[in-house]
Amino acid sequence: MTKVTMTVNGKAVSGDVEGRTLLSSFLREDQGLTGTHIGCDTSQCGACVVHVDGQAVKSCTMLAAEADGATVDTIEGQANADGSLNVIQQAFQDHHGLQCGFCTPGMVMSAAALLKENPKPSEAEVREYLEGNICRCTGYHNIVKAIMAASGQDVPALAAE
Amino acid sequence: MYDFDVEKPGTIAEAATAMGVEDAQALGGGQTLIPTLKQRLASPSKLVSLSSVAEMQGITKEGDTLRIGGATTHAAVAADGSYPALSALASNIGDPAVRNRGTIAGSLANNDPAACYPAAALASGATIITNTREIAADDYFQGMFDTALDEGEIITAVKFPIPQAANYQKFVQPASRFALVGVFVAKLADGVRVAVTGASNEGVFRWTEAEGALSTDFSASALDGLSVSPDNMITDLHGSATYRAHLVKVMTGRAVTAAS
Numbered sequence: 001m002t003k004v005t006m007t008v009n010g011k012a013v014s015g016d017v018e019g020r021t022l023l024s025s026f027l028r029e030d031q032g033l034t035g036t037h038i039g040c041d042t043s044q045c046g047a048c049v050v051h052v053d054g055q056a057v058k059s060c061t062m063l064a065a066e067a068d069g070a071t072v073d074t075i076e077g078q079a080n081a082d083g084s085l086n087v088i089q090q091a092f093q094d095h096h097g098l099q100c101g102f103c104t105p106g107m108v109m110s111a112a113a114l115l116k117e118n119p120k121p122s123e124a125e126v127r128e129y130l131e132g133n134i135c136r137c138t139g140y141h142n143i144v145k146a147i148m149a150a151s152g153q154d155v156p157a158l159a160a161e
Numbered sequence: 162m163y164d165f166d167v168e169k170p171g172t173i174a175e176a177a178t179a180m181g182v183e184d185a186q187a188l189g190g191g192q193t194l195i196p197t198l199k200q201r202l203a204s205p206s207k208l209v210s211l212s213s214v215a216e217m218q219g220i221t222k223e224g225d226t227l228r229i230g231g232a233t234t235h236a237a238v239a240a241d242g243s244y245p246a247l248s249a250l251a252s253n254i255g256d257p258a259v260r261n262r263g264t265i266a267g268s269l270a271n272n273d274p275a276a277c278y279p280a281a282a283l284a285s286g287a288t289i290i291t292n293t294r295e296i297a298a299d300d301y302f303q304g305m306f307d308t309a310l311d312e313g314e315i316i317t318a319v320k321f322p323i324p325q326a327a328n329y330q331k332f333v334q335p336a337s338r339f340a341l342v343g344v345f346v347a348k349l350a351d352g353v354r355v356a357v358t359g360a361s362n363e364g365v366f367r368w369t370e371a372e373g374a375l376s377t378d379f380s381a382s383a384l385d386g387l388s389v390s391p392d393n394m395i396t397d398l399h400g401s402a403t404y405r406a407h408l409v410k411v412m413t414g415r416a417v418t419a420a421s
C-alpha cells in the first residue's frame with residue numbers, strides 16, 4: 001500500500017492505495033463519491049469522466065497512484081456554493097438531457113471540459129466532443145440541446161425530430 | 162487486475178533502471194494497458210509510469226524535423242500544428258479523454274494493427290528514439306503488436322521529417338473508433354510514401370506500388386490502374402478482407418486529393 005494525497009473538489013484528501021487501485025475506485029470506495037459511475041470495463045463509455053488538473057479523463061483508466069498530488073474534480077463538486085445546480089446541470093434538467101441518469105455525471109463533466117476549452121461550440125463540435133460518452137437512453141439530442149443552452153446559445157432544432 | 166507496484170521515475174535514466182526488474186512494464190497513458198490489465202491479459206510485477214519524466218514531454222521543431230517526446234499526449238500533438246497532417250491524425254484518435262492521457266510512445270510500442278500513429282510514423286519515415294538507440298520506422302514495425310523493441314527498452318522520443326505534403330484518411334470503425342482502414346500519404350523530397358493501417362494481418366504496411374505511381378504523378382488518378390490484393394487482409398464482423406482491400410485504394414486516393 002502507498003499513501004496518496006490529492007485535492008478532490010477543493011478539499012485535501014489522502015488514503016492508502018494498492019498499485020492497481022483505479023482513480024475511480026479511490027473516489028467511489030475510499031472517498032464515498034459514488035457520483036462517478038462505472039459503466040464498462042473497456043474504457044469506452046465515459047460514465048467515469050472526472051477532471052484531473054483541469055483535464056477530462058476517464059477515472060477508470062488512470063491509477064490512483066498517478067493522481068497523487070493532483071487536483072481532481074468530480075460531479076459532486078459541480079453544484080453552486082448554495083447547493084443549487086450549476087448552469088450545465090440545470091440545462092440538463094430543463095432540456096430533459098437525462099432519463100435513467102447513469103451516463104449523466106460523465107456527460108456533465110465532459111460538457112464542462114468542452115465549454116472551458118470552447119465556450120460557444122457548434123452543434124457538430126458538441127457531438128464530436130461527446131464521442132467517448134455513451135448514453136443508452138436519450139438518443140443524445142437532448143444532451144446536445146442542454147449543452148448548447150448551457151453555453152448561452154440558441155438551442156438548435158435538431159435533425160432527427 | 163492482479164496487483165503490481167507503481168514507480169514514478171523523474172528521468173530516463175531512473176526509468177531505465179526501474180525497467181530492469183523482472184516483469185516490469187512501462188506505463189504511458191494507460192489507455193491500452195489499463196483495459197488489458199483489467200482483463201488479466203498481463204501480470205506485470207511493476208508498472209513504471211513515464212508521465213513524470215520531463216525529458217520525454219513536449220514537441221520541438223528543428224528545421225524540417227519535428228521531435229516529439231515519448232510521453233507527449235495525443236491532445237498535445239493535436240494542438241501543436243507544426244506538422245498539420247500529424248496533428249489532424251492525433252485529433253481524431255479515440256475521444257477527448259483518451260487523447261488527454263494516451264501517448265505517442267504508448268501507441269507505437271503497442272503497435273495495434275488498427276492504430277493511427279504507426280501509419281504516420283511509417284509513411285513519414287520517422288525515427289523511433291529509445292533509451293539505447295535510434296530505429297528507422299522501416300525496421301521498427303514487425304507485425305501485429307510486434308516491434309523491434311527489446312525487453313525493457315523505452316521509447317523516449319520520435320523524430321518526424323515534415324513532408325512537403327501529407328494527409329491521413331481514417332475510415333472509422335464506429336464501435337472502437339480505431340481505423341477500419343487508415344491510410345497516411347506523405348510526399349517527401351525523395352518520393353512519396355504510403356502506409357496503411359487497420360487492413361492487414363501483418364499490421365501496418367507500405368503500399369509500394371502506389372508509392373511508385375504517386376512519385377511520378379501525385380494525383381488520385383495515378384492509382385487508377387492499381388489494385389490491392391485481399392490476401393492476408395483482416396476479416397472480421399466489421400468488414401471482409403475484400404472490403405478492406407477496396408478501402409485501401411479509396412482512402413489512398415482521398416488522402417492524395419486532400420494533400421495536394
Ligand SMILES: Cc1cc2nc3c(=O)[nH]c(=O)nc-3n(C[C@H](O)[C@H](O)[C@H](O)COP(=O)(O)OP(=O)(O)OC[C@H]3O[C@@H](n4cnc5c(N)ncnc54)[C@H](O)[C@@H]3O)c2cc1C
Pocket residue numbers: 042043044186187188189190191192193194195211231232253254255256259262263264265266267268270271273275276277278314315316317337338339340
Ligand atoms: C476508447 C478508446 C479509443 C481509442 N481509439 C484509438 C484510435 O482511434 N486510434 C489509435 O491509434 N488509438 C486509439 N486508442 C488507443 C490509444 O491511442 C492509446 O492511448 C494508445 O494505443 C496507447 O498509448 P498509452 O500512452 O495509453 O499507452 P499504455 O496503455 O500505457 O501502454 C501501451 C503499451 O505500450 C507500452 N509503453 C507505453 N509507453 C512506452 C514507452 N515510452 N516505451 C516503451 N513502451 C511503452 C506499455 O508497456 C504497453 O505495452 C483508443 C483507446 C481507447 C481506450
Ligand code: FES
Pocket residue numbers: 037038039040041042043044045046047048049058059060061
Ligand atoms: S467506466 Fe466506462 S469508460 Fe470508464
Ligand code: FES
Pocket residue numbers: 097098099100101102103104134135136137138
Ligand atoms: S440517461 Fe440513461 S444512459 Fe444516458
